[in-house]
Amino acid sequence: MTVGPRFRLSFLNAAIFAVIGLYMPFFPIWLESRGLAPATIGWILAAPIVARVVVTAPLLGLTERGLDPRLLLALAQGALVALFLIILGMQGAIAIGLVVVLIAIAQAPLVPTADLLANEAVRADGRLSYGGIRIWGSLGFLACSLGGGALLSGAPVDAAVIAMAALAAVGALASLALPPMRRQVAEAAPAPAAAPRALLWLIAAGAAIQASHGALYAFGSIAWRGQGFSEAAIGVFWALGVVAEILLFWLVGRFASGEARAVMLIVAGAAGAAIRFAALAFAPGLAATLLIQALHGLSFGATHLGMMAALAALAPPGGRGKAQGVFAASTALAMALATVASGRIYPEAGPLVFLAMTPLALAGALCALRARSLMGRPG
Structure with a gap:
């Protein structure tokens, strides 16, 4: 049987x-287990985000210059295997921070390159949908956030770090098993044109909302650990958010097309992000936290689907890889600033740090509305 x-x-x-399903919820806990203070953790988690700002767009640009995306994905994930194993032997903020930056550089091209290939596959075959492909990423995250809680x-x-290395090895093999799409991606695109202003405003909107x-x-x-929740409960919190994301991709993914x-x-x-983080700021307890985490379907899922639809509809032919990279880099920069700020606020304010994220979400809404007002105008 042929695998398509x-x-x-x-x-x-x-x-x-x-x-990512292991890294996001449990890597900060691993850093804490090394005796690092909250402010130091904030800087260590922010520094690699800055690295992504620098490397993401150039790495994505390589695929438009002829580099096989499968090779880029395989090399990056192979590097992750080595780096996850290396960091287990590291001690001290500087040594750990340097390896974390290298991990971030290896991670930088993974999601945007996978998104680029998925969008190209959808463009080539109308029977496919981006949401129908991307939903499996959410399922992978869900399985590992739940399994990670049980593991820890x-x-x-x-x-958890050893498991990340093993999963990265699986990803490298999966990359090599992809169909040869480089020729389709590179040759179908004419010379890049400038992105319309509406797309730039939407990139700003998506970056701000994701940075929240x-x-x-x-x-x-x-x-959550400070509020008395167990590692297993924390895994459920993360997993529930992804369940909501999966439902959104399943229900809306096929219809998420076009600029409007x-x-x-x-x-x-x-709107989902603003409500979610304002509510989380007040340590609302188990039942309410479960309900609030379901808003991840909107705060992340709807924003992500909207941005993929915007890039597909508005990015100029020949510049889709670059546009994908610019969005990823912009999001990384905004996320870095938000993470550094969080590291300064959390020791003094605790969970109220989440409230400080709501203005970013609201700014994203304003940028999106500005983009809507520009659609249909020249330039």
Whole structure:
């Protein structure tokens, strides 16, 4: 039986996001286990985000200059395997921070390259949908955030890092098993043109909304542990958010196309983020936290689908890889600033740090509405 591009791209997404499903909720806890202070953790988690700002767009640009995306993905994930194993032997903020930066550089091209290939596959075959491929990434994240909670409940924190290395190896093999898409991506595109102003405003909107998650990604697990929740419960919190994301991709993914729907989804994502982080700031307890985490379907999921629709509809032919890289780099920069700010605020304010993220989400909504007003105008 022939395995088609849908299965291979779906499996690749599952492998990439399986690593993220362990990294996001449990890597800050691993850093804390090394005796690092909250402010230091904030800087260590922010420094690699800055590295992504520098490297993401150039790395994505290599695929438009002839580099096979499969090779880029395989090399990056192979590097992750080595780096995750190396960091287990590191001690001290500087040594750990340097390896974390290298991990971030290796991670930088993974999601945007997978998104680029998924969008190209959808463009080539109308039977496919971006949401139908990307949903498997969410399922991979879900499996590992739940499994990670169970893993850490009865094992040293180092076990999560070892598992990340193993999953990155699976991702490298999955990358090599992809169909040869480089020729389709590179040759189908004419010379890049300038992106329309509406797309630039939407990139700003998406970056701001996704950056509003900075405090949650850096200190959510630590804050929840401080409120008395177990590692298993923390895994459920992260997993529940991804369940909501999966439902959104399943219900809306096939219809998430066109610039008007892109704006609608991004504004919905901004509203979900503002409500979510304002509510989390007041340590609302188990039942309410479970409900609030379901807003991840809007705060992340709707924003992401909206941005993919915007890039597909508005990015100029021949410049789609660059546009994808610019969005990823812009998001990384905004996330870095939000993470550094969170590291300064959390020691003094605790969970109230989440409230400081709501203005970013609201700014994203304003940028999206500005983009809507520019659509249909020249330039």
